Amino acid sequence: MKDTLKHQGMRNKLADLLVAKGIKDVNVLEAVRAVPRHLFLDSSFEDHAYQDKAFPIDADQTISQPYTVAFQTELLQVKPNDAILEIGTGSGYQTAILLHLKAKVYTIERQQELFKKTKLFFNKMNYRPKKVIFGDGYKGLPENAPFDGIIVTAGAPEVPKALMSQLKVGGRLVIPVGVDDQIMTLYIRKSEKEFEKRELGHFRFVPLVENKN
Numbered sequence: 609m610k611d612t613l614k615h616q617g618m619r620n621k622l623a624d625l626l627v628a629k630g631i632k633d634v635n636v637l638e639a640v641r642a643v644p645r646h647l648f649l650d651s652s653f654e655d656h657a658y659q660d661k662a663f664p665i666d667a668d669q670t671i672s673q674p675y676t677v678a679f680q681t682e683l684l685q686v687k688p689n690d691a692i693l694e695i696g697t698g699s700g701y702q703t704a705i706l707l708h709l710k711a712k713v714y715t716i717e718r719q720q721e722l723f724k725k726t727k728l729f730f731n732k733m734n735y736r737p738k739k740v741i742f743g744d745g746y747k748g749l750p751e752n753a754p755f756d757g758i759i760v761t762a763g764a765p766e767v768p769k770a771l772m773s774q775l776k777v778g779g780r781l782v783i784p785v786g787v788d789d790q791i792m793t794l795y796i797r798k799s800e801k802e803f804e805k806r807e808l809g810h811f812r813f814v815p816l817v818e819n820k821n
Contacts, residue, residue, distance in 0.1 A: 631679065636709070639681070645658060650663075660675050669699075672698075677705060679792070681702070683782045683792075685757075688710035689712060692756060700729055703735065714749050726740070727740045756778075757782070758779070760783040763785070763786055766785065767793070772797075777798070780796050789810055789812060791811075792811050793806070
């Protein structure tokens with residue numbers, strides 16, 4: 609598949625729709641206009657890639673709705689060279705948005721099939737995350753902590769303590785919390801022991817699965 613002027617036009621329409629839905633961060637919107645979402649989907653979905661909808665990908669996972677991606681990314685307040693930990697690489701679309709914002713992205717995927725496929729895709733597309741890891745997102749990535757931001761792209765029944773501990777003071781954790789229906793939750797680390805918590809509406813995600821072994 610190629611990226612054409614037609615695709616670019618569809619991305620511009622999608623970004624305009626996200627503005628109408630309340631997304632304000634111009635850098636996030638510019639990333640949506642730039643990243644070719646259709647290349648992250650199975651070719652059978654190509655005609656629908658720029659609708660504001662989630663779609664199935666391999667391993668019973670989904671590529672998140674563009675509004676959700678933009679909403680979570682806006683909450684992170686990414687600055688160039690921020691170290692961002694992404695839990696749930698999935699198709700790699702969210703990773704690409706973060707890379708477009710010039711973040712240093714560390715991303716973890718626990719579905720081996722997806723991990724292999726997306727890592728190959730990153731190489732082919734010349735996307736360069738700092739690390740693409742097959743592992744358990746519940747544990748985070750202590751060897752590269754602390755992070756300026758942590759984004760979780762699956763529904764967590766509770767907030768993993770490891771992720772809270774790996775956030776810099778001043779850092780932001782964006783995580784959908786809940787079992788069947790999730791509340792988008794933002795934690796801002798105010799000090800070693802103090803976190804500010806904000807709840808920002810209902811969303812629906814595939815579950816974040818913990819490796820119990």
